[in-house]
Amino acid sequence: MAERRLWDIQVQNTKSLKEDRPHGSASFRCAFYQAEQDENYFLVKHHWHDEIELLHFKKGNFHMEINMESYEIKEECFFFVNPGELHYITAAKPCEEDAVVFNPNVLSFDSYDTMQSQVIQPLINGNLWLPRCIEASHKVFHDIYVEYDRIEHAFRVMEEYRENAGQKNVSVSVSQMLIKASLLRILALLTGEGLLTRQESGINHQVESIKKVLTYIRENYRERIYIRDLAGLINVNEQYFCRFFKRAIGRTPMEYVNEIRIRRAAEMAVNTDYLIMDICLECGFNNLGNFLREFKKYTGTTPRLYKKENRNSFTGEIKK
Incomplete structure (x- = not known):
């Protein structure tokens, strides 16, 4: 068990x-x-x-x-x-x-x-x-x-x-x-x-499209990710893609991308000795100020305090 x-x-x-x-x-x-x-x-x-x-x-x-x-x-x-x-x-x-x-x-x-x-x-x-x-x-x-x-x-x-x-x-x-x-x-x-x-034979193309996009984000969250690239994965225009993604996931594409990045940053803050700036860059953020804002948005605190509070009891929790 x-x-x-x-x-x-x-x-x-x-x-x-x-x-x-x-x-x-x-x-x-x-x-x-x-x-x-x-x-x-x-x-x-x-x-x-x-x-x-x-x-x-x-x-x-x-x-x-x-x-x-x-x-x-x-x-x-x-x-x-x-x-x-x-x-x-x-x-x-x-x-x-x-x-x-x-x-x-x-x-x-x-x-x-x-x-x-x-x-x-x-x-x-x-x-x-x-x-x-x-x-x-x-x-x-x-x-x-x-x-x-x-x-x-x-x-x-x-x-x-x-x-x-x-x-x-x-x-x-x-x-x-x-x-x-x-x-x-x-x-x-x-x-x-x-x-x-x-079940009728056939594929749910909408679900398969979402799987494809989410998998791409998880593989490439360290890199710059553009809406046009995500939309291109499933051959739709950017406007339609944003509506489709929000309807399917409940968040905008970039909100989801940042959430994945902050989850990784929270893990790294607790489980590694990386400097805050190194974590910022490793997780796909090119601006420290933006990284700190997003980190506080998802965790309610700073990376330094999060590390101190969770160093010995990390469960992967992010406060909402």
Whole structure:
């Protein structure tokens, strides 16, 4: 089991919005993440992955965006993110959230029975999608909750076994079987209620365009970035691009660029011995005054004070 970190602020993977961190082990592509945030601001960056993500929003007010659609979450519920979907989460108050992230191949069987051919294989191929949200009032919520709780418990047991070098591997195998069984039961519940939807073959070009632009920004935030260059990536004019980007991300292109730069600067201020001017230049700012203004805008303080306050407890948090 792993604690969900504020990965976006640290900009650990600047090469792509596709999350390349492994979920689970090579033999069992499934992981459980847990987050409890009691201060200020919780943020998981825009990203996508090949795995299915089942999120359990327990407590707090969350804002979630999936493929350019926004959701305000104020009550306990489950959310499903399908493979390849661009998503982003924020919460501005004390909150509790956790998630199971798994490769759909985890559900697969060698025997090509009806379940494999009509449900699991289409899910793996991206031709079948899970529902967006199961609210607490939905009749299958309780049954899904029971299975989800079993998954969490199995991960805890598995973690205890792994921390005990003397335990036999068979105990880990049993936990993995229980996790797989509960995932299959959740899939069966959704299938029984007709909550899975067939997907037309084709690409959501707007989402792919946003992925392309955000990836370019993360790769090139150290350099000068012009609106004309971003617009040129998706072959539209600058005026249209700015409206399109603001509608999709909720910020102007340059606001987003500066946010990425300041996230990197905040990490460098805490985790390196670079001088403030060096951080300024390394993060794509050519003017120290502008850098200091932007840093204070996003963090509420100066780089020097931020370094002093967070040197021994950096979590990547940026105050809003």
